[in-house]
Amino acid sequence: MADDRSERLRQRRRQVRERDEPDESDETAEPSETSKPSKPSEPDKTDERGEAAEPGKTHKPIDGGEMSVKDEQVGTYMYLRPSQKRELDKLYKLLSAEYEYEFDEDFEKNRHFYPLVIEHGITALDGASADELRELIDELP
Incomplete structure (x- = not known):
């Protein structure tokens, strides 16, 4: 029973990964709002500046100026006294x-x-x- 459950989980993760990957034939394709991961992921690519970028994420300046900090950095949560x-x-x-x-x-x-x-x-x-x-x-x- 546990093997079936773990196999279903692996399959579901594989489907989500495939769904979230942008179509390579369309470089401007972005994942839909519902297909974006709910948690920040580790960057594994570099952008045009040679900096780490999230897969499928394009960096666009907000209002023609500076980029959003959410686009440039990875969200991290801490618990403090x-x-x-x-x-x-x-x-x-x-x-x-x-x-x-x-x-x-x-x-x-x-x-x-x-x-x-x-x-x-x-x-x-x-x-x-x-x-x-x-x-x-x-x-x-």
């Missing part, structure tokens, strides 16, 4: 105000702030030993 969320929001507001005052341009949370937080957090943790990680975990509030 309320105190961490408050600190993150506070830091964003302070940095945003300072940046926008100094340069007279937007400091976007999803396009600028979150990638900076992650990049510098990764840099700080890169090369940490298991013992160092344990110490950092123990220091969390």
Whole structure:
């Protein structure tokens, strides 16, 4: 019984994959709204700029200007303690105000702030030993 169920699941996934793949004869074809995956997928192709792009996804600037952050980046969801969320929001507001005052341009949370937080957090943790990680975990509030 479990084998039948797993085979049906494999077949259903195969059908969805085939349905979601754009027709190669029509380069402008985009998947219909109902056939788009509900979760962000890992990029596996590169676009005209040589950057990772989602399969079947074309990057188009919004209003002739900058592209949507949703088209450029992969959505990621995190669970934080309320105190961490408050600190993150506070830091964003302070940095945003300072940046926008100094340069007279937007400091976007999803396009600028979150990638900076992650990049510098990764840099700080890169090369940490298991013992160092344990110490950092123990220091969390």
